[in-house]
Every structure is written in C-alpha cells, then in structure tokens.
Amino acid sequence: MAERRLITGFSNPAVKYLRSLRDKKHRKAAGKFLAEGLRLLTDARESGRLPEMLVMATGRDPHPLLDALESEVLATGGEVLEMAPDLLAKVTGKDNPQAVAGVFAEFNTSLAAIDRNSAKIWLVAQALRDPGNLGTILRTGDAVGAGGLILIDDCADPFSVEAVRASMGAVFTQRIALAKWQEFLPWLRSGPGQLIAASLREAVDYRGAPYAGPCFIMVGNESRGLPEDYELACDLRVTMPMKGRADSLNAAIAGAVLAYEVLAALE
Amino acid sequence: MAERRLITGFSNPAVKYLRSLRDKKHRKAAGKFLAEGLRLLTDARESGRLPEMLVMATGRDPHPLLDALESEVLATGGEVLEMAPDLLAKVTGKDNPQAVAGVFAEFNTSLAAIDRNSAKIWLVAQALRDPGNLGTILRTGDAVGAGGLILIDDCADPFSVEAVRASMGAVFTQRIALAKWQEFLPWLRSGPGQLIAASLREAVDYRGAPYAGPCFIMVGNESRGLPEDYELACDLRVTMPMKGRADSLNAAIAGAVLAYEVLAALE
Numbered sequence: 252m253a254e255r256r257l258i259t260g261f262s263n264p265a266v267k268y269l270r271s272l273r274d275k276k277h278r279k280a281a282g283k284f285l286a287e288g289l290r291l292l293t294d295a296r297e298s299g300r301l302p303e304m305l306v307m308a309t310g311r312d313p314h315p316l317l318d319a320l321e322s323e324v325l326a327t328g329g330e331v332l333e334m335a336p337d338l339l340a341k342v343t344g345k346d347n348p349q350a351v352a353g354v355f356a357e358f359n360t361s362l363a364a365i366d367r368n369s370a371k372i373w374l375v376a377q378a379l380r381d382p383g384n385l386g387t388i389l390r391t392g393d394a395v396g397a398g399g400l401i402l403i404d405d406c407a408d409p410f411s412v413e414a415v416r417a418s419m420g421a422v423f424t425q426r427i428a429l430a431k432w433q434e435f436l437p438w439l440r441s442g443p444g445q446l447i448a449a450s451l452r453e454a455v456d457y458r459g460a461p462y463a464g465p466c467f468i469m470v471g472n473e474s475r476g477l478p479e480d481y482e483l484a485c486d487l488r489v490t491m492p493m494k495g496r497a498d499s500l501n502a503a504i505a506g507a508v509l510a511y512e513v514l515a516a517l518e
Numbered sequence: 519m520a521e522r523r524l525i526t527g528f529s530n531p532a533v534k535y536l537r538s539l540r541d542k543k544h545r546k547a548a549g550k551f552l553a554e555g556l557r558l559l560t561d562a563r564e565s566g567r568l569p570e571m572l573v574m575a576t577g578r579d580p581h582p583l584l585d586a587l588e589s590e591v592l593a594t595g596g597e598v599l600e601m602a603p604d605l606l607a608k609v610t611g612k613d614n615p616q617a618v619a620g621v622f623a624e625f626n627t628s629l630a631a632i633d634r635n636s637a638k639i640w641l642v643a644q645a646l647r648d649p650g651n652l653g654t655i656l657r658t659g660d661a662v663g664a665g666g667l668i669l670i671d672d673c674a675d676p677f678s679v680e681a682v683r684a685s686m687g688a689v690f691t692q693r694i695a696l697a698k699w700q701e702f703l704p705w706l707r708s709g710p711g712q713l714i715a716a717s718l719r720e721a722v723d724y725r726g727a728p729y730a731g732p733c734f735i736m737v738g739n740e741s742r743g744l745p746e747d748y749e750l751a752c753d754l755r756v757t758m759p760m761k762g763r764a765d766s767l768n769a770a771i772a773g774a775v776l777a778y779e780v781l782a783a784l785e
Contacts, residue, residue, distance in 0.1 A: 294763060294764070297763065383650065387771060390764065390768055391767065391768070391771055392762075393761075393762030393763060393764050394758075394760050394761060394762050394764065394766075395759070395761060395762075396759075396761030417768075419764050419766070420763060420764055421763075421764065424762055424763050491661075492661070492662065492663075492778075492781060494660075494663030495659075495661050495662075495663060495688065495691055496561060496564065496565065496687060496691050497561070497657065497661065497686050497691075499661075499686070500657065500774070501657055501684075503654075503770075503771065504654060504657075504770065504771060504774045507767070507771045508774055508775055508778045511759075511775045514759060514761075515725055
C-alpha cells in the first residue's frame with residue numbers, strides 16, 4: 252500500500268507543482284485545481300469527489316474525518332504528502348493555512364453535460380469578474396437547490412482558490428458549465444427553459460412574476476451589467492425595488508434575491 | 519483662491535499621509551478615510567459630503583463633474599493635489615487606480631446619532647470580518663431603503679478602502695453606527711424596533727413572518743454566525759430554505775434576501 256511522503260524543501264517539485272495551481276494558466280494546462288480545509292474536502296468526499304493528491308501539515312491535530320479521507324485517497328491510488336505548515340502556507344498563499352489541502356481533477360464543464368431537467372433553478376452569470384462573487388453564487392445555488400451555474404463569456408475561473416473557498420463546498424455539489432453566449436442561447440432554446448434577468452427594460456415586478464421552471468436566472472458583469480441584446484433575449488425581465496441613490500445591486504445579491512423569489516414561486 | 523498643488527515625490531509628506539489612511543490605526547488616529555473614483559466622489563457630493571482633500575492624477579481625462587468637485591472642494595477650504603498616476607497607485611494600493619481620490623472626515627458613528635424612526639429597515643451585522651461583505655451590505659441597505667447599518671462587536675472597518683469601494687457609494691447614504699452588544703440591546707429596547715435574525719432555533723418561515731417596522735435585520739459572523747444569546751434576544755427568528763448540502767448562506771446574501779422580504783411585507 253502507498254504511504255505518506257514527507258516534503259521538506261521549498262524547491263521540491265511537488266511544492267512547485269502545487270504552487271503553480273494557484274495560477275490559472277497552469278491550472279488549465281494541468282486540468283487540476285486546489286481546495287483547502289477539512290470541511291471543504293469532506294464536502295467533496297460526501298459529494299463523491301476525492302482528491303488525487305492530499306497535502307497535510309505536519310503537527311496538525313488528528314481528526315477522524317481526515318483519517319478517513321487519507322485512507323480513501325490512498326485506496327484509490329492517490330498521493331498523500333506531508334509538509335511543514337509554513338511550506339503549506341506557500342502553497343495556499345494564506346498566512347494561516349488550513350491543515351490540509353487537496354488537488355482535484357477539473358470537472359467536465361461542457362453545456363452538453365448539463366441535464367436541465369434535473370433542477371428547477373439554474374444560475375447563469377455573464378462576464379463575472381470577481382472570484383469571490385462567483386463562489387458566493389455557487390453557494391447560493393446550493394442553498395436554493397439549483398442544478399448548477401453556467402458561466403457565459405469571459406468569467407473568473409470557478410476553480411481558482413478564491414472561488415473554491417467562497418463556494419464553501421458548493422463547487423463540488425453544483426454543476427458548472429462554461430460557454431460563449433453564441434453557444435448558450437441555441438442550447439437553451441433546444442429544450443424547456445425560461446431565461447430571466449433583472450432589468451429596467453419593459454420589466455415586470457419580480458414578486459409574482461410568471462416564473463416557470465426550469466428557470467435560468469442570469470446576472471451580469473459587476474460594473475457593466477448585462478449587454479442589451481442579452482437582456483432582450485430573456486423570456487422574462489423582472490425589476491426589483493431600488494430605493495436608494497444607486498440603481499444597482501451586487502451581482503451575487505441580485506441573483507440570490509431573485510433565486511429565492513423563484514424558489515418560493517415554484518414550490 | 520486656493521490652487522492645485524503638484525506632488526512629485528514618493529517621499530512627500532502628503533503621499534505618506536494618504537498612504538497611512540489605508541491602515542486602520544492611522545485612519546482612526548486621523549479620523550479620516552479615503553474614497554476613490556469619480557463615481558464614488560460624485561455620490562458623496564450628491565449626499566452632501568465633500569472631501570477635505572481631493573487628489574487627482576495628472577494626465578487624466580477632463581470631466582465636468584470633476585471640475586465641479588474641484589471648485590467646491592476649493593470653495594469650502596479643502597485642498598486639491600495632483601500627482602502622477604503611478605504615485606496615486608501607491609496611495610490607493612491598486613495597479614489601475616481611478617483618476618481621483620478624496621479624503622473624508624469620518625462620520626459620527628454613535629448609536630445616539632441614529633433616528634430609528636427615519637426608516638422601516640435597519641441592517642445589523644455582528645462580528646463581520648470581511649470588508650467586501652460589509653460594503654456589499656451597505657449597498658444592499660441603500661437598495662432596500664434602509665436607514666443604515668449598525669455594526670456590533672468587533673467588525674471590519676466600514677471606512678477601509680475595500681469596504682468603501684464595495685459599498686458603491688452607500689457609505690455616504692447609509693447611517694453607520696458602531697456598538698457593543700451590551701450597548702446596542704438597551705438602546706434598541708428604549709424605543710420601537712423588531713430585532714430579526716435568520717435562525718434554526720424555533721424559527722418561523724421567512725415568507726409571511728409577522729414583520730413590523732422598524733425592523734432590525736441582524737446577520738452574524740461569516741464563519742460562526744450569531745452567538746446563541748444574540749439569537750435568543752431576537753423578537754423574530756426566521757428560517758430560509760436551505761436545499762443544499764451546506765446549511766448556511768453568505769452573511770451578505772442572507773441579509774439581502776431577508777431585507778427584500780421585509781421590504782415587500784412592509785409596503
């Protein structure tokens with residue numbers, strides 16, 4: 252049976268490899284991503300995802316969930332590394348790293364892998380730039396029982412350490428697809444699906460709007476919002492009260508308020 | 519009449535002063551904070567807040583709103599500085615700084631300055647750690663027409679550059695108060711006010727709950743949530759659907775979904 256391997260030097264190739272996964276280009280080339288923390292790794296395991304490589308800090312507190320994780324990773328042919336906390340800090344880029352991190356293979360992110368009838372709600376984000384927002388939207392999707400998140404055009408990477416962290420495990424429970432608008436729209440129209448956006452253009456009140464699942468709730472870029480033609484392609488444009496000086500909400504907030512309204516309407 | 523002053527060196531005391539405002543300790547000592555970008559500064563101006571010091575990048579595009587801002591700052595005895603974009607980048611800590619930033623005097627953040635009857639909704643955050651979350655909650659407060667945000671116990675600084683930025687100008691439109699729980703609760707009970715939190719303890723469905731303004735909607739720390747005794751002190755504990763594996767929402771998201779529900783119920 253395979254065993255733990257102790258990594259002692261900063262120049263060890265394993266450390267370099269792990270560090271490289273913080274960079275999008277290297278992540279894409281390797282087709283892998285990093286997730287950190289026992290909670291996140293346990294969420295992954297309970298969602299049927301095991302890391303290919305498990306990295307543990309020396310001197311960590313023992314934990315039965317971590318033991319279980321280690322056994323399963325070794326049993327499925329994965330690697331288990333140990334390194335000093337300061338070395339693990341270099342890997343995760345955090346001053347106070349969690350005692351454990353894992354390397355996962357990226358998932359299939361094609362639209363074709365989405366079964367739209369498996370959920371009543373899907374979230375769609377367009378040109379979303381902030382990885383924290385992206386992770387928060389995944390987490391919201393998990394909470395409302397959405398099927399997943401479809402990322403349109405050039406979005407932040409859902410497999411970045413920041414997005415994975417902000418998703419609080421939802422990166423493992425939500426389907427994720429990446430697509431250009433030109434691919435997404437024909438795919439959407441090839442089956443049932445109501446495309447919905449918050450909008451000021453000929454919009455109806457978001458409360459009591461005629462929602463019909465599967466609902467695809469779309470939010471736009473943090474500064475520019477959705478392009479006009481994307482809004483016009485929606486089946487339903489809804490408006491939410493804006494009582495203040497600003498005429499907008501944070502994208503993740505707007506999506507969540509809408510998603511909870513749709514959830515209540517469809518139940 | 520006062521004139522613009524050109525700042526050329528990194529060692530100029532004005533640059534050191536401005537940079538120091540990125541640090542909480544120095545911000546508190548000076549009683550000042552930084553806001554950047556013409557949009558934010560225009561929001562401030564329209565809310566009746568002028569910077570005491572205006573800092574503009576040399577070579578910026580001219581803009582009538584910036585001209586108006588400059589005139590008013592000079593007319594009210596404020597200072598106007600110009601510096602090269604790379605120097606301004608050192609001040610704001612951003613690689614691509616906005617062409618303008620301003621220094622504002624911190625507002626009165628005492629509970630006593632809050633007129634609870636001026637709004638039907640107030641947001642309350644306890645031990646909120648993330649400045650981005652804090653700014654997003656301010657922005658949401660603006661959108662739902664809340665009176666302001668009350669920060670309980672040890673929260674992120676609402677006057678940090680990150681929080682101000684994420685608030686999208688709401689830091690200038692929302693009242694902000696800082697208080698310990700031991701001060702807040704007696705203050706709340708000294709007048710009308712329904713304290714509400716999302717909770718799993720003897721909670722009622724958040725839809726159709728008996729909301730009665732002024733509603734104080736409280737969210738807890740990002741990882742630990744609210745302390746049990748804080749939850750138990752609430753007049754109304756409400757529960758929101760959690761369909762997924764995780765049993766929680768991001769604090770800013772939970773607060774926003776609740777706030778929109780309260781807004782609809784009170785209208």
